[in-house]
Amino acid sequence: MIVEPDLERRLARNPRRAAYYCGAVSSLAAALAARGVALIVRRGTLRAEALRLARESRAATIGWSAAYDAATIANDRDLQAAFEEAGLRVALAHDAPAIAPDETAAVRAHDDGTGYRAFTPYLTAWRSRTRATYGANVRYALVALDSNPLPSPDTFGAEALADADVPSEAKTLSAFDAYLAGPALAYRTARSVPAEAATARLSAALSFGIVSARTLLARIDARYADRFLLAEERASLAALTRALAQRDFFLQLGWFYETSPDLVLQTRMRAFAFARSHPALEAWRFGRTGFPFVDAGMRQLRATGWMHPRARLVAASFLCYDLGVDWRVGRDAWDDLLVEDEPALATGNWQWTAGVGADLAQYPRIFNPRKQARWFDPAGTYVRRWIPELANLPGAAVLDPAASIARPQLALPLFDGAAYAAPVVDHEATARAFLARYAVFTRPRDERR
Numbered sequence: 001m002i003v004e005p006d007l008e009r010r011l012a013r014n015p016r017r018a019a020y021y022c023g024a025v026s027s028l029a030a031a032l033a034a035r036g037v038a039l040i041v042r043r044g045t046l047r048a049e050a051l052r053l054a055r056e057s058r059a060a061t062i063g064w065s066a067a068y069d070a071a072t073i074a075n076d077r078d079l080q081a082a083f084e085e086a087g088l089r090v091a092l093a094h095d096a097p098a099i100a101p102d103e104t105a106a107v108r109a110h111d112d113g114t115g116y117r118a119f120t121p122y123l124t125a126w127r128s129r130t131r132a133t134y135g136a137n138v139r140y141a142l143v144a145l146d147s148n149p150l151p152s153p154d155t156f157g158a159e160a161l162a163d164a165d166v167p168s169e170a171k172t173l174s175a176f177d178a179y180l181a182g183p184a185l186a187y188r189t190a191r192s193v194p195a196e197a198a199t200a201r202l203s204a205a206l207s208f209g210i211v212s213a214r215t216l217l218a219r220i221d222a223r224y225a226d227r228f229l230l231a232e233e234r235a236s237l238a239a240l241t242r243a244l245a246q247r248d249f250f251l252q253l254g255w256f257y258e259t260s261p262d263l264v265l266q267t268r269m270r271a272f273a274f275a276r277s278h279p280a281l282e283a284w285r286f287g288r289t290g291f292p293f294v295d296a297g298m299r300q301l302r303a304t305g306w307m308h309p310r311a312r313l314v315a316a317s318f319l320c321y322d323l324g325v326d327w328r329v330g331r332d333a334w335d336d337l338l339v340e341d342e343p344a345l346a347t348g349n350w351q352w353t354a355g356v357g358a359d360l361a362q363y364p365r366i367f368n369p370r371k372q373a374r375w376f377d378p379a380g381t382y383v384r385r386w387i388p389e390l391a392n393l394p395g396a397a398v399l400d401p402a403a404s405i406a407r408p409q410l411a412l413p414l415f416d417g418a419a420y421a422a423p424v425v426d427h428e429a430t431a432r433a434f435l436a437r438y439a440v441f442t443r444p445r446d447e448r449r
């Protein structure tokens with residue numbers, strides 16, 4: 001493996017991710033050592049070091065797993081050209097998705113060499129393909145090459161993970177089996193109810209290649225074959241399969257359409273002017289907007305490096321529509337905090353939420369953060385867990401503290417609600433103002449005057 005300067009800089013910005021990465025590399029080294037193979041580590045620019053390694057090991061073919069974000073795809077193309085110029089064969093595998101982008105693209109009736117921009121037809125194509133396996137193609141050779149030490153967390157200003165938290169394939173698969181035995185059977189609810197903390201928690205392991213999506217899907221299929229499952233439990237397993245298909249969908253979107261990490265997919269929305277900033281941007285970043293569901297999500301992310309998927313939707317919608325701030329600002333802010341490292345999924349999901357990406361919804365998906373809290377955190381458990389200032393507010397008062405604190409019986413020091421921020425915007429007014437601006441922008445040009 002080559003630790004290149006770009007990667008080092010990226011990891012140094014996010015110590016929690018750096019610690020996870022170093023843990024993943026140490027597990028890989030241990031797994032290889034168990035097969036009698038050493039992991040060779042080099043530091044330097046990718047192109048120069050990769051060519052040097054190929055020469056030293058007298059390799060005839062170089063293989064690696066494809067990437068799905070614009071920057072890495074461009075690097076991969078450079079590298080491929082450099083290897084081919086040097087007379088080496090390149091074998092690029094689509095190892096991250098369960099179904100390779102070319103496989104689904106080939107299903108289209110009029111295949112023009114591009115992929116899908118809408119999830120529903122993609123899912124039909126995805127379901128019709130058989131999942132390949134690559135493992136059998138790998139043979140290990142014994143070559144004695146110099147190696148640098150494994151990357152260590154302190155290089156990135158990070159602390160090493162406790163042994164129990166060091167990720168490995170064996171641990172992830174055993175956790176996933178336990179998940180499939182019970183919690184996965186209620187996944188449909190878990191996906192929307194953040195207090196339950198019962199989604200699969202796979203994003204970091206998948207993004208660092210600790211487990212393969214194909215292995216996970218094979219285990220879900222095996223569980224699905226249990227004849228004693230109830231209809232609702234089957235529906236949950238189907239939803240989990242669909243979530244992994246959604247991952248493949250965004251990866252293929254990156255593969256076929258992402259020419260730059262910042263390019264908006266929908267041509268008609270490229271000129272839509274989101275703001276780059278807002279007086280409440282810092283409040284959003286630090287979970288102090290005065291909207292508890294948004295703030296709980298942002299604080300969970302800051303504290304753990306992960307945010308529940310429902311909270312992601314609501315917090316991202318709040319940034320784009322209530323504050324009118326560009327999705328790229330939000331994506332980059334989360335990138336500094338999330339442990340998972342999958343830029344194609346970050347860009348795809350942020351564009352989708354902001355209504356400029358793969359989703360062709362007629363209206364922007366503006367979530368009402370108070371209603372979302374009432375529907376998906378009715379007892380306020382999630383909000384209380386992440387916002388200590390609100391921990392003592394009783395019952396559903398916690399979901400709309402500004403309104404509740406105004407009530408005299410709750411305006412007691414005991415509840416300490418005053419320490420919590422007042423709402424930074426009037427949601428109803430800002431949502432309607434955004435819709436008005438959006439309607440004018442999307443109206444045919446000659447009707448705008």
Ligand SMILES: Cc1cc2nc3c(=O)[nH]c(=O)nc-3n(C[C@H](O)[C@H](O)[C@H](O)COP(=O)(O)OP(=O)(O)OC[C@H]3O[C@@H](n4cnc5c(N)ncnc54)[C@H](O)[C@@H]3O)c2cc1C
Nearest residue numbers: 199200201202203243244246247309312313316345346349
């Ligand atoms: C604004 C926004 C930004 C996001 N940014 C990222 C990101 O940077 N990296 C990332 O991996 N996911 C991202 N997601 C997708 C999703 O929220 C996370 O994958 C999920 O929260 C991870 O937790 P989990 O493994 O418990 O998910 P589960 O719900 O248990 O799903 C299992 C797996 O399915 C896949 N999956 C589920 N939902 C999606 C989805 N919407 N898109 C693509 N794959 C999905 C993931 O690989 C996930 O690990 C984002 C979603 C939104 C709305």
